[in-house]
Each structure stands twice: as structure tokens, then as C-alpha cells.
Amino acid sequence: MQWHATGAVTLKLARKADFADARTLYSGGNSAYFLSGLADGTYYLELQGSGGETSAPLKLTVAHQSLTHALWLAGLGALVFLSTVAVIFRGARDE
Amino acid sequence: MTFSTGFLGILIYGSLVWCAISAIGLSAFLVKDLVRGEVW
Amino acid sequence: MSEADALLPPNVGWALLAAFSLLWIGLGVYWGRRNKSFEDHALAGRNIGLALGTATAAATWITSNTTMLAPQFALQLGVWGMLAYSTASFGLLLFAPMAGRIRALMPHGYTSGDFFRLRYGRGAWGIFLVFTLFYSLTWLVSMAMAGGILLNALSGIPYAWGMTVILGVCVAYTMRGGLAAVIGTDFIQSLIIIVGIVIVGFAVLSHVSIAEIHANLSAERPALLDMLFPAAIMAIFNNLLFGLGEVFHNNVWWSRAFAYRDGVGGKAFALGGLVWFPVLIAAGFIALASGALNVAVPASDMVGPLVVAQVLGEAGAVAIFVIVFCSLASSIDSLLAATSDLLTEDIYRRMFRPAATPARLKSMAQYVTLALGVFTWAVCLPRIGTLASVLFFAGPLVGAMIWPIVTGLYWRRANSAGAVGGMLLGAGAGLACYFAIGFYVGALVATAVSMVWVLACARLSKSRFDWAKLKETA
Numbered sequence: 001m002q003w004h005a006t007g008a009v010t011l012k013l014a015r016k017a018d019f020a021d022a023r024t025l026y027s028g029g030n031s032a033y034f035l036s037g038l039a040d041g042t043y044y045l046e047l048q049g050s051g052g053e054t055s056a057p058l059k060l061t062v063a064h065q066s067l068t069h070a071l072w073l074a075g076l077g078a079l080v081f082l083s084t085v086a087v088i089f090r091g092a093r094d095e
Numbered sequence: 096m097t098f099s100t101g102f103l104g105i106l107i108y109g110s111l112v113w114c115a116i117s118a119i120g121l122s123a124f125l126v127k128d129l130v131r132g133e134v135w
Numbered sequence: 136m137s138e139a140d141a142l143l144p145p146n147v148g149w150a151l152l153a154a155f156s157l158l159w160i161g162l163g164v165y166w167g168r169r170n171k172s173f174e175d176h177a178l179a180g181r182n183i184g185l186a187l188g189t190a191t192a193a194a195t196w197i198t199s200n201t202t203m204l205a206p207q208f209a210l211q212l213g214v215w216g217m218l219a220y221s222t223a224s225f226g227l228l229l230f231a232p233m234a235g236r237i238r239a240l241m242p243h244g245y246t247s248g249d250f251f252r253l254r255y256g257r258g259a260w261g262i263f264l265v266f267t268l269f270y271s272l273t274w275l276v277s278m279a280m281a282g283g284i285l286l287n288a289l290s291g292i293p294y295a296w297g298m299t300v301i302l303g304v305c306v307a308y309t310m311r312g313g314l315a316a317v318i319g320t321d322f323i324q325s326l327i328i329i330v331g332i333v334i335v336g337f338a339v340l341s342h343v344s345i346a347e348i349h350a351n352l353s354a355e356r357p358a359l360l361d362m363l364f365p366a367a368i369m370a371i372f373n374n375l376l377f378g379l380g381e382v383f384h385n386n387v388w389w390s391r392a393f394a395y396r397d398g399v400g401g402k403a404f405a406l407g408g409l410v411w412f413p414v415l416i417a418a419g420f421i422a423l424a425s426g427a428l429n430v431a432v433p434a435s436d437m438v439g440p441l442v443v444a445q446v447l448g449e450a451g452a453v454a455i456f457v458i459v460f461c462s463l464a465s466s467i468d469s470l471l472a473a474t475s476d477l478l479t480e481d482i483y484r485r486m487f488r489p490a491a492t493p494a495r496l497k498s499m500a501q502y503v504t505l506a507l508g509v510f511t512w513a514v515c516l517p518r519i520g521t522l523a524s525v526l527f528f529a530g531p532l533v534g535a536m537i538w539p540i541v542t543g544l545y546w547r548r549a550n551s552a553g554a555v556g557g558m559l560l561g562a563g564a565g566l567a568c569y570f571a572i573g574f575y576v577g578a579l580v581a582t583a584v585s586m587v588w589v590l591a592c593a594r595l596s597k598s599r600f601d602w603a604k605l606k607e608t609a
Contacts (some may be wrong), residue, residue, distance in 0.1 A: 135457075
């Protein structure tokens with residue numbers, strides 16, 4: 001995520017809309033932060049300037065891809081891969 | 096279900112040690128090839 | 136890199152760049168003096184031993200993607216992401232038995248194009264050339280661009296200069312020294328990369344323990360440790376097949392199969408795969424430490440260098456600079472050499488000048504290398520960011536070539552209809568799914584469709600290929 005600000009800022013992440021359980025992700029002079037690896041659920045982000053002014057909270061919903069879908073694809077992949085391996089190791093039989 | 100600390104440790108230390116072994120192995124191969132005059 | 140400042144002062148960056156450039160060009164000129172004919176230039180006299188063979192297989196496969204994208208991958212897809220990317224080493228491991236067979240079936244071959252032409256005829260050969268040139272050129276462009284961008288981010292050297300120098304140096308020593316220079320420098324580069332990664336890795340671990348990394352990840356980025364992280368599971372086999380397709384078809388690897396001394400090929404590729412396997416995890420875990428070390432990451436693609444520079448200071452930044460420069464050079468040189476051989480052998484010689492002398496072919500290959508360099512430079516200069524992502528379109532193209540190549544090497548009943556149809560149908564279906572569903576199915580669907588078609592054609596085929604046809608001389 002990116003923002004425009006002059007001076008240092010503090011970026012906070014919380015699970016509740018009132019930021020009762022907020023934790024600080026970053027504070028400093030950068031204007032971007034890379035967020036990843038969150039579990040499924042809803043999150044709120046807010047930005048605080050060095051003077052104490054606060055941005056409107058940003059709501060973020062994390063939903064990972066369906067696991068069933070992923071396992072089907074992995075199954076197909078395994079089949080194709082193992083067949084390829086089998087052809088290579090079986091070698092030339094009809095010479 | 097998550098990967099444990101132990102697994103992470105084995106993964107990371109294992110790969111670093113493996114890299115170190117490959118570096119030593121490659122050097123040893125080169126010396127062997129040089130001695131036999133089979134580099135290229 | 137968006138906002139943070141460069142990690143090294145530009146004069147240090149320039150000094151490192153100059154020192155390594157002189158070293159590679161000097162070695163290229165020195166080794167190039169043994170090359171008399173096209174065979175010497177393109178295949179280093181078909182006499183590469185095990186040490187150089189192993190190192191060059193590993194080094195060529197260690198691209199800037201391995202050392203720079205690994206931390207990014209780890210940060211986005213977690214532990215599974217690193218494991219999934221490590222499966223790319225299977226490409227080298229599985230090519231090992233094929234390399235021995237290639238050398239035995241085609242003792243006089245030069246390129247993977249020769250195989251398609253002799254095995255499946257001109258139709259399949261043409262499709263192969265289009266696919267492989269698309270892949271090779273986008274790979275070359277994406278790496279030259281990555282070179283300029285990384286050198287800029289690491290040391291503040293302007294993009295255009297960094298890109299020009301790295302490309303210019305590789306063109307110079309590849310032109311002068313041919314495959315021998317590429318393979319010789321690869322050995323030195325692979326040692327520098329591996330030793331550098333080990334030193335950096337242990338240095339980072341002396342500042343933060345595995346338990347701290349794990350505690351920080353479970354608290355702040357739990358999905359990265361999840362054993363059932365769907366995005367990562369989906370990507371595994373697609374990555375794997377993409378890697379297989381890249382290695383099986385590309386002349387970078389075939390030219391090495393022809394260049395290794397008899398009996399060396401299989402061992403060298405298998406050992407190269409084993410050398411490559413841990414590199415990605417050793418380089419990638421650094422990203423997972425970013426949270427525990429309190430390194431703020433403005434953009435995921437700079438996480439590796441940022442962590443290292445913060446923990447190890449300027450010495451760490453120098454190490455990263457050298458590792459990146461070596462991983463870029465070891466891949467750009469191989470790609471330049473293999474693609475110029477492909478253009479020289481398959482297009483210049485086989486389509487236009489079958490009677491060209493060995494000396495003429497050698498100088499032609501040198502001019503083609505230069506032309507490729509100039510072309511890549513011109514495409515990279517405007518720094519169009521989206522160009523590098525075009526490489527992902529290549530997934531379906533290379534996936535569709537896996538089955539025609541593997542069955543063509545082992546089955547007499549594999550035929551042209553199977554190869555042509557497999558490549559076209561596979562690539563078409565793969566590209567359609569790439570755009571309709573997502574990047575993580577492109578190579579997978581392409582390989583699956585082409586497999587079904589190739590198997591059906593082989594089943595119904597009445598023809599039996601005569602292996603002796605592959606032994607074409609001159």
C-alpha cells in the first residue's frame with residue numbers, strides 16, 4: 001500500500017473497527033508498505049501523522065483462494081508430472 | 096496446521112549447509128579435473 | 136524500489152562493476168583464442184568435463200530471479216512458496232537422463248532446433264523456432280532490464296548505464312570466447328554466488344534466531360507458515376511444469392548436452408540440479424526474517440537487499456551487489472550464446488547457406504551475438520515495466536513442448552502430427568486458461584492438453600521412426 005504524506009507516519013493494523021486491538025506495522029518516513037501473509041478475515045488500517053492527525057480507516061478483507069480448487073489443480077499437476085517422469089525413466093523400449 | 100519452528104530450522108540451516116557442501120564439492124571436482132587434465 | 140535510498144554509494148557500485156567487467160572480458164578473450172571453428176565456438180570442442188559442466192548447469196539456472204525473486208516469493212507465498220520454487224531444480228534433474236540420450240542419438244548435433252527438424256520435419260521445426268525465440272528473447276530482455284533496475288536500486292547507478300554495461304560486458308565476452316568463455320566464467324560465478332549466499336545467510340542468522348523468526352511470523356503473517364496455503368499449493372505444479380518446459384526445449388541446455396564430453400552429461404545435469412536446489416531457500420528465508428528484524432519493506436521486490444543491508448551494513452550491500460551481478464551475468468551470457476547458435480545453425484545455415492564453412496559460421500555466430508545484444512539493449516532502453524511480465528506468457532508455450540520432446544527422444548512411434556498438434560493445441564488452451572483463470576494454470580493446462588494429444592497420436596500411429604536419421608553429419 002502507498003500513501004502521500006510529508007514527514008514521518010505511523011501505520012496501524014487492527015481486527016476491530018475501533019482500533020482497540022491495534023498494532024503498529026510501521027513508523028518512519030517511507031510512503032509505502034508491503035503487507036502479506038494475513039489469515040482470512042477483515043482488517044482495518046489507519047495512518048497517523050507525526051502531529052497526531054489520523055486518516056480515515058481503510059477496511060481490508062482477506063479471503064484466500066478455495067482449498068478444494070487448489071487441491072484439484074495440484075492433483076492434475078501431479079498426474080501430468082508423474083507421467084512425464086515415467087516416460088523419461090522407462091526410456092526407449094521399442095528400439 | 097502450520098510449519099513448526101523445528102521444520103523451519105531444518106529447512107534454513109539445511110539449505111545453508113547444503114550450499115556450503117556444494118561449493119566445496121565443485122572446487123574438489125575442479126581440482127580432480129585439473130589433475131587429470133580433463134577440464135575441457 | 137520506490138522510496139528508500141540506494142544501499143551503496145555510486146562510486147563503490149561503479150568500482151565493483153568495472154572490476155568484474157574487466158575480469159569477465161579478459162577471461163573471454165583469453166579462452167576465445169582456442170576457438171577455430173563453429174564447433175569450437177558454439178560447443179567448446181564437445182569436451183567439457185564434470186566440474187565445469189556441473190557448475191555451468193547450476194549457474195545458468197541461478198538467474199536474478201533466483202537470488203532476487205526468492206525473498207519476494209517467500210514473503211508473498213511463505214514456506215510453500217519457497218518449496219514450490221525450489222522444484223525448478225527438477226528440470227535439471229530430469230534433463231540428466233535425457234542429456235545422455237541426446238548425446239548418443241545426435242553425436243553431430245548443434246541445437247535443439249536440429250532435433251525438431253530431423254525428428255519431426257519442417258512444420259514442427261518452424262513452430263518450435265517461434266516458441267523458443269519468443270521465450271529466449273523475453274527472458275533475455277527481462278534479465279537485462281532486471282540488471283539495470285537492480286544495479287540502480289543497489290548503488291544508484293542510472294538504469295540506462297547499468298543495463299548497458301551489464302549487457303555490453305556479456306556480449307563482449309560471449310562474442311570473443313563463445314561457449315567456452317560462458318562455461319568458464321559460469322564456474323567462477325557459481326562459486327561466488329553460493330559462497331556469498333552462505334556467508335550472508337549465516338550472518339543474518341547471527342542477528343536473529345529461527346525461533347524469533349517463527350514467533351514473529353505466527354503472530355503477524357500466519358498464512359506464510361500455513362501448510363494448506365491455497366495460493367501456494369496451486370502454484371506448485373504450474374511452476375514445476377514451467378521449469379521442465381524451459382529446460383527441456385531451450386538450446387541453452389541442449390547446447391550443453393552436446394558440449395559435454397561423452398559420459399559427463401547425465402552426471403553434470405543431475406549434480407547441477409542438486410547444487411541449485413537449496414540456493415533458493417538459502418536466499419529466500421532472509422525475507423521471512425524481515426518482521427523479526429523490524430525491517431520495513433516498502434515493496435516486496437527489494438526485501439532481500441533491504442534486510443541484508445540493514446543487518447550487515449555496507450559489507451552486506453557489497454555482497455548482494457556481487458551476487459546479483461554474477462547471477463545476471465551467468466544467465467545472460469548463456470542465453471546470448473545459445474540463442475545466437477540457434478539463429479546461426481537453424482536459420483542462417485539450414486535455411487539459407489547449407490554450404491557455409493566452419494570459419495564463416497563462427498564469425499556469423501559472433502555477429503548474431505552482437506546483433507542480439509543491440510536488439511535487447513534497444514528494447515530495454517525505454518524501461519517499459521510491463522515487458523518483463525510478458526515472460527509469463529511463455530509458460531503455456533514451453534509447457535506444450537514437454538511431451539513432443541520427451542516422447543520424440545524415447546518413442547519411435549511419436550510422430551509429427553502429435554508434435555505439431557500438441558504444441559499448437561497445448562499452447563492455445565494454456566494461453567486461453569492463463570487469461571480466463573489465472574497465471575497459475577497456464578503451463579499446467581498447456582502440458583496436460585499437449586500430453587493427451589501426443590499420447591493419442593502415438594497410440595494411433597503406424598509410423599516407426601528410424602533413430603539413425605538423427606545422426607546427420609555436417
